[in-house]
Amino acid sequence: MGISGYEALVMCTISPMLLGMKSFRSLVIRNLRVAHLLSLSGVLAWLVTDQIARLVTISFGVSMGCLAWAATLYSESIHGPRLEARIMALLVGLLMSTIAKFAWHTNNPIWPIMHAENGGWNGTGFALAVLAALRFTRRAPLQTGDAVDKKAGSSLLSAFSIGGLFFGLHSLLSDSSTMILWVWDGYPIRGPVADVHAWYTIGAMTVGVILGVFRPGLVSTWTAYGAACVGAALLTTYNQWKGYYGGLTLAVYLMSVSVPLITNAAKKNPGTTFGLGFLIYNLLVLFHVWVVAYAFVPGGPYVREHTDWIMITTMLAIGAGVFDLTSQNNAKKIPRKPTATAHRKYHLGALGVLNVLFLVAAFLRFPTNDYKPYHEEDRLITAGIWTIHFSLDNDMWSSERRMRDLLKDAELDVVGLLESDTQRIIMGNRxxxxxxxxxxxxxxxxGPGPNKHTWGAALLSKFPIINSTHHLLPSPVGELAPAIHATIDAYGTLVDVFVFHSGQEEDPEDRRLQTEYLSKLMGSTSRPSILLSYxxxxxxxxxxxxxxSPISGMNDVDPSDWDRWCEYILFKGLKRVGYARIARHSITDTELQVAKFVVPKTEEESAFAWGVDGSVRNRRVGENEVPEGWKFPAKLKGEGVRGHYYHQDESREPRYYNF
Incomplete structure (x- = not known):
């Protein structure tokens, strides 16, 4: 989480600053096809296996992409229809990427963290990208020299608007589930959910593109800007539907105002409007990481937990562009009743097709599972805790499928995932x-959403989640500690499950306060309970x-296991019958810990399992002394499968107990 030096590569996007030099600008514009093709090196980066080399390759591709697009927009700025076509291509392309991510469960199939083994379509994507780049650059640029419009207003104000606009589009609209997770606050469900309501975001983006093209003067007004500010405030401060409606308002505005703002910026010196604009964008990208990573970065404490400041800064930056448009009367220069052209018909048709494809993907993703636990006949709960390090494995490939395979092999009914919030630009908004x-x-x-300033805690359960609440534990110095308190219906018995990530080793007072908070929270319930924690x-x-302790009423799943530092499973009111630690191979940097519990049928059985001393329940027994349904999967014994095996001792066997 600390500063490593590679963060400097985020500045690869400021390459348009080079276009401030007339000779270099002329060179790039005369060779736009080459520049766009070179940008595809970022798509080819999946072929580079070394992590650092892949990062550098991606950075070069992004740099060339930003340079090529800025030069393209500038070169077309003297011809309204052609410039509009480029801007529509950019916006419809964003929408297409968002829809593709929905179809691939929030991963773009041509990202360099994808490959064939985890669902990537990199080769297909690269081939299509080459064809698209060739078609996109088939016509020569209209200008190659210095044709800056001296009457087009302030380049500085346009730069601020480009920075704020691109950050808003990227941070909120590059995935259809981002704003939904901003307003998510647990069970029972009282707001939108990603697999059902994500089309509302897509619909809002589509409406925004249409408004921006056909009513640019309308969306360039202070009235529209004020409505967008209200939407941003609602999204930032409210949960459930009220917050999401604000987000949809903001989505319509961001897409629509992109047309006049980019049009205005393209007519000025691209070195300033896009070069400085991307620098401002980069500062916002860092800002929206700093609000969570404040314990690891210089100056972090000054911005900790201030997503509201990020939203205010973003809207003020966009407002600078609106001011530039209105003060220079540029909005009136844009036709309010444009004549239909071929490129508009083409892009509007593409919007329709993309919306249909989204609905098809939503239909195909409609869940058809019956949500049955693995050993229903034994009233068994197999629970696990895993710190997944943002779903990137040690070789920097997206790890969802490998995680899925291990969770399935371990037959988990309930699992807590930590470091699971990937809804930030640096993690791909996944x-x-x-x-x-x-x-x-x-x-x-x-768990707590991306605007709650944690690294994430999530809960997956084969049992219905009846209720859940999210907690941000006391953290006066270090990072916020997220927790989920959920109640599940396990075989007709209500069982409380807690998922918790404690503060860092460097902050002992934070951890003491968090310990007291969580212990009291666990002690507040008399129901059978499980803690899945770090x-x-x-x-x-x-x-x-x-x-x-008596405060929490919780028992350790195995007090004799001395080789633990971070992950722990605690319980009360349940019959603990097994415990295992499973090697993670290269999926992440933390093992998967698993415990098996039997849900008591009667209050007498529950009372027997309640005590803190654990004198009887901690007596280990052999595997042959427990029922078949209670046993851990045999495939993970010995050498295991795919590098995953039981490893809490040399025997490479799970542990069983007499309760």
Whole structure:
């Protein structure tokens, strides 16, 4: 999480600054086809296996893409229809990417974190990209020299608007589930959900493109800007439908105002409007990471937990462009009743086709699972905790499918995922839980949303989630600690499940306060309970003795397991019958811990399993002494499968207990 130096590559987007030099600008514009083709090196980066070399290759591709697009827009700025066609291509392309991500469960199939093994279509994407680049650049640019419109207003104001606009589009609209997760607040469901309501975002984006093309003067007004500011405020401050309606208003505005703002910026010096614009965009990208990573970065404490500041800054930057348009009377220069042209028909047709494709993808993604636990006849709950490191494996490939395979092999009914919030630009605006939930047949609680300033905690369950609440635990110095308190219906018995990520080792006071908070929270319920957690403590020492205490009423799944530091499973009111630690191979940097519990049928059985001393239940027994349905999968014994095996001791066997 700390500064490594590679963060500097985020500045690859400021390459349009080079267009401030007339000779270089002329060179690029005369060779736009070459520039666009070179930008496809970022798509080819999936062939580079070394992580650093792949990152550098991607950065070069992004740099060339930004340079090529800025030069293209500038070169077409003297011809309204051709410039409009380029802008429509850009916006419809964003919509197409968002729809493709929905179809691929929030991963773009041609991203360089994808390959054939995890669902990538990189080769197909590259071939189509080459054909598109050749077609896109088939006509010569209209200008190659210095044709800056001296009357087009302020280049500085346009630069601010481009930075704010591109950040808003990228951070909120590059995935159809992002704004939905901003307003998600747990069960029972009272707002939109990604697999059902994501089309509302797509619809809003589509309406925005149409408004921007046919009513640019309308969307360039202060009235439209004011409505967008209200939408941004609602999205930032409210949950459920009220917040989402604000987000949809903002989505319509961002897409529509893109047309006049980019048109205005293209008529000025591209080195300033796009070069400085991308610098402002980069600062916002860093800002929206700093609000979460404040414990690891210089100056972080000054911006901690201030997503509201990011939204205000974004809207003010866009407002600078609106001011430039209105003060120079540029809005009136844009025809309000444009004549239909071929490129408009083409792009409007593409919008229609893309919306149909989205609905087809939504139909194909409609869940058909029955959500049955693996060992229903034994009243068994197999629960696990896993820190998934943002769904990127140690070789920087998207890891959802490998995670899916291990969770299925371990026969997990309930699993807590930590470091799971990938809804930021630096992580691709993704949502791992969608794929896992749909493929494994599980209910999902994403946990505190991306605007709650945590690295994420999520819960997947084959049992119905009756209720869930999200908690942000006390963190006066370090990062916020997220927790989920969910109640599931397991075989007719209500069971509470807690998913929790404690603060860092460097902040002992934070962890002490979080320990007290969570222990009291667990002690507040008399129902059978399971804690799936990342505690950052040694067994039997320090804060451990508050987590496992009369305050919480919780028991450690195996107090004799001394080789733990972060992940722990605690329980009460259940019959613990097995425990295993499974090697993660190269999926992440943390093992998968798993425990098996039997849900008591009667209050007497539950009371027997309640105590804290654990003198009887901690007696280990052999595998041959437990029923067949209670046993861990045999495939993970010994050498295991795909590098995953039981590894808590040399025997490479799971542990069983007499309860």
């Amino acid at each position: 949502d791992t839980t969608q794929y896992l939930a749909e493929d494994l047949g599980m209910y999902v609680d994403y 505690l950052v403590t040694k067994p039997l020492e320090g804060n451990y003795n508050t987590y496992v």
